[in-house]
Amino acid sequence: MVDISVSLGNINLPNPIIAASGTFGYGYEFSKYFNLNILGGISIKGTTLEPRFGNPTPRIAECYSGMINSVGMQNPGIKNVIGEQIPMLRKCFNNLILANIGGFSIGEFVACAKLVNECDDIGMLELNVSCPNLHADGENFGTSPEALKEVVKEVRKVLTKKPLYVKLTPNVTDIVKMAKICEEQGADGLSLINTLLGMRIDLATKKPIIANKMGGFSGKAIFPVALRAIYQVYQQVKIPIIGIGGVSSARDVIEMMLAGATAVQVGSQTLINPFAMKEIVANLPKVMAEYKINKIQDIIGGGH
Amino acid sequence: MDIQNCKILSNEKIAKNTYKMVLECNTKSITKPGQFINITLQDFYLRRPISVCDYDANSITIIYKILGQGTKSMASLTPDIILNCMIGLGNGFDITKSDKNPIIIGGGVGVPPLYRLAKELVKIGISPKVLLGFNIGEEVFLANEFSALGCEVLVATADGSIGHKGFVTELLDGIEYDYFFTCGPLAMLKAVCNMTISDGQISLEERMGCGFGACMGCSIMTHSGAKRICKEGPVFEKKELIW
Numbered sequence: 001m002v003d004i005s006v007s008l009g010n011i012n013l014p015n016p017i018i019a020a021s022g023t024f025g026y027g028y029e030f031s032k033y034f035n036l037n038i039l040g041g042i043s044i045k046g047t048t049l050e051p052r053f054g055n056p057t058p059r060i061a062e063c064y065s066g067m068i069n070s071v072g073m074q075n076p077g078i079k080n081v082i083g084e085q086i087p088m089l090r091k092c093f094n095n096l097i098l099a100n101i102g103g104f105s106i107g108e109f110v111a112c113a114k115l116v117n118e119c120d121d122i123g124m125l126e127l128n129v130s131c132p133n134l135h136a137d138g139e140n141f142g143t144s145p146e147a148l149k150e151v152v153k154e155v156r157k158v159l160t161k162k163p164l165y166v167k168l169t170p171n172v173t174d175i176v177k178m179a180k181i182c183e184e185q186g187a188d189g190l191s192l193i194n195t196l197l198g199m200r201i202d203l204a205t206k207k208p209i210i211a212n213k214m215g216g217f218s219g220k221a222i223f224p225v226a227l228r229a230i231y232q233v234y235q236q237v238k239i240p241i242i243g244i245g246g247v248s249s250a251r252d253v254i255e256m257m258l259a260g261a262t263a264v265q266v267g268s269q270t271l272i273n274p275f276a277m278k279e280i281v282a283n284l285p286k287v288m289a290e291y292k293i294n295k296i297q298d299i300i301g302g303g304h
Numbered sequence: 305m306d307i308q309n310c311k312i313l314s315n316e317k318i319a320k321n322t323y324k325m326v327l328e329c330n331t332k333s334i335t336k337p338g339q340f341i342n343i344t345l346q347d348f349y350l351r352r353p354i355s356v357c358d359y360d361a362n363s364i365t366i367i368y369k370i371l372g373q374g375t376k377s378m379a380s381l382t383p384d385i386i387l388n389c390m391i392g393l394g395n396g397f398d399i400t401k402s403d404k405n406p407i408i409i410g411g412g413v414g415v416p417p418l419y420r421l422a423k424e425l426v427k428i429g430i431s432p433k434v435l436l437g438f439n440i441g442e443e444v445f446l447a448n449e450f451s452a453l454g455c456e457v458l459v460a461t462a463d464g465s466i467g468h469k470g471f472v473t474e475l476l477d478g479i480e481y482d483y484f485f486t487c488g489p490l491a492m493l494k495a496v497c498n499m500t501i502s503d504g505q506i507s508l509e510e511r512m513g514c515g516f517g518a519c520m521g522c523s524i525m526t527h528s529g530a531k532r533i534c535k536e537g538p539v540f541e542k543k544e545l546i547w
């Protein structure tokens with residue numbers, strides 16, 4: 001028997017597979033498709049202090065082996081999420097719940113973090129400083145070293161009871177520099193990566209397909225970019241990395257862990273196949289056996 | 305919702321740029337007319353949402369128009385090819401809300417889901433009047449099939465080659481009805497909502513990431529809050545919609 005459990009800092013997961021934020025709602029709606037407890041964790045839809053409808057539609061465009069989204073953090077606000085959504089998820093899910101938190105100001109991030117800190121069902125705060133859909137030009141806290149430092153520092157001050165993972169954007173010249181800033185400001189780990197800023201134009205209308213023109217590019221096509229970011233960051237920081245971006249198979253999971261990821265999130269693949277994560281978890285032992293891996297935790301960073 | 309590998313039983317042209325495909329599958333997850341399926345096509349990342357036009361226990365009929373690259377590739381598929389489909393998506397039309405004398409208003413590729421709807425209405429003893437709008441005569445489809453159900457059918461074409469020359473909404477003049485069901489291009493749906501005097505149900509479209517409620521890609525704001533077209537929709541009541 002192979003061992004697929006991993007330790008993310010001091011959190012033990014039955015396996016490294018986590019649902020990526022924004023691609024699995026609040027989870028509970030999908031408990032009728034499969035038993036959610038086969039997942040190591042679920043990162044909930046990005047949540048802000050106040051309810052948000054998000055961006056105008058069209059919010060989705062197709063790409064070669066991927067997609068662009070411009071949802072813009074549609075969510076019912078942190079109070080509803082903690083009061084209603086998380087308890088519903090907890091009823092059908094026993095493993096790690098990651099609260100993905102977004103915001104427009106440091107004050108908003110801090111206010112959300114305070115509420116997350118007091119919610120027993122949340123196992124970790126995933127600070128989303130990397131959503132490309134909140135400002136017209138894709139800019140966010142994660143693209144400015146100064147802003148990133150400030151927000152991580154202030155959130156860390158109030159988040160005393162939970163691990164803090166910062167989700168970084170690949171839309172920067174030097175992601176290692178951003179990762180080091182997070183580590184220095186006391187982050188417990190990193191989620192790498194959020195979507196790449198991208199766009200498509202419709203030949204029939206000769207205008208951008210996405211109402212907001214640009215959006216976040218995700219899916220299989222971005223796997224090499226995510227892998228590269230994880231590999232680079234792993235060499236320079238000590239805190240654990242959750243790998244995200246284009247994962248669609250058990251082989252991808254192993255490849256990402258070899259690059260340095262301790263756990264792996266699956267996003268867009270779930271949208272085109274709701275059973276993708278279940279299939280990946282089921283296939284993981286087979287692929288490990290094929291490559292003579294007994295304990296998955298042992299391969300983390302093995303590619304270096 | 306369930307996912308199945310469905311065999312193409314037939315795929316033939318029925319009007320200009322318009323094809324009818326029959327897929328072999330188990331249809332127990334379909335509960336209402338107006339639901340849709342989401343089809344994986346080889347070499348395309350996202351699935352293509354297409355309404356269920358009709359079904360029996362072992363097959364689904366869809367009618368689709370060539371719009372872009374994906375539907376173009378669909379048109380070239382031959383029988384026996386297997387397509388992976390998510391089946392039984394969306395809420396569908398609620399026929400229990402209909403009054404005794406409803407009308408059905410369809411435009412272009414919005415017409416297919418209305419066929420099964422008409423069939424279900426006929427089953428409960430209601431014979432809807434059917435108003436269909438197309439751009440040109442060569443694009444007209446399903447008109448005879450609606451007639452065969454016993455419905456009175458009126459057609460409008462923009463070029464006037466079949467039926468009334470002009471918009472389908474112009475056919476509303478002088479027609480008596482107490483409820484409506486509609487599906488078609490957005491501009492038509494808006495006109496229908498403005499011109500109709502009764503309550504009714506409207507089926508909407510949007511570009512979709514998932515089709516089963518996971519991504520929030522297809523949301524609209526309604527009088528009762530944000531709704532997902534793929535999950536709470538695609539059918540909405542007239543009084544819910546904000547134009």
Ligand SMILES: Cc1cc2nc3c(=O)[nH]c(=O)nc-3n(C[C@H](O)[C@H](O)[C@H](O)COP(=O)(O)OP(=O)(O)OC[C@H]3O[C@@H](n4cnc5c(N)ncnc54)[C@H](O)[C@@H]3O)c2cc1C
Nearest residue numbers: 350353354355367368369371372373374375413509510511
């Ligand atoms: C609930 C629902 C039911 C539908 N039922 C039918 C039907 O019965 N018959 C029919 O012919 N068409 C129907 N459509 C529209 C159909 O989904 C699009 O025409 C089709 O996806 C276009 O794909 P393409 O690859 O040819 O176009 P492309 O433009 O190449 O597609 C690129 C991407 O945009 C999406 N897209 C493009 N146009 C639309 C659109 N109008 N609506 C939704 N997604 C779009 C595609 O799915 C794909 O992801 C329906 C759409 C929805 C949402």
Ligand SMILES: Cc1cc2nc3c(=O)[nH]c(=O)nc-3n(C[C@H](O)[C@H](O)[C@H](O)COP(=O)(O)O)c2cc1C
Nearest residue numbers: 020021022046069128194218219245246267268519
């Ligand atoms: C429709 C959609 C919505 C998303 N929403 C969020 C979000 O709210 N918060 C967040 O941190 N990331 C969000 N993401 C990014 C994903 O969590 C993930 O980082 C990214 O899609 C790359 O992984 P993938 O290629 O496996 O999808 C979203 C992605 C998609 C496709």
Ligand code: FES
Nearest residue numbers: 514515519520534
């Ligand atoms: S298309 Fe994903 S929620 Fe509707």
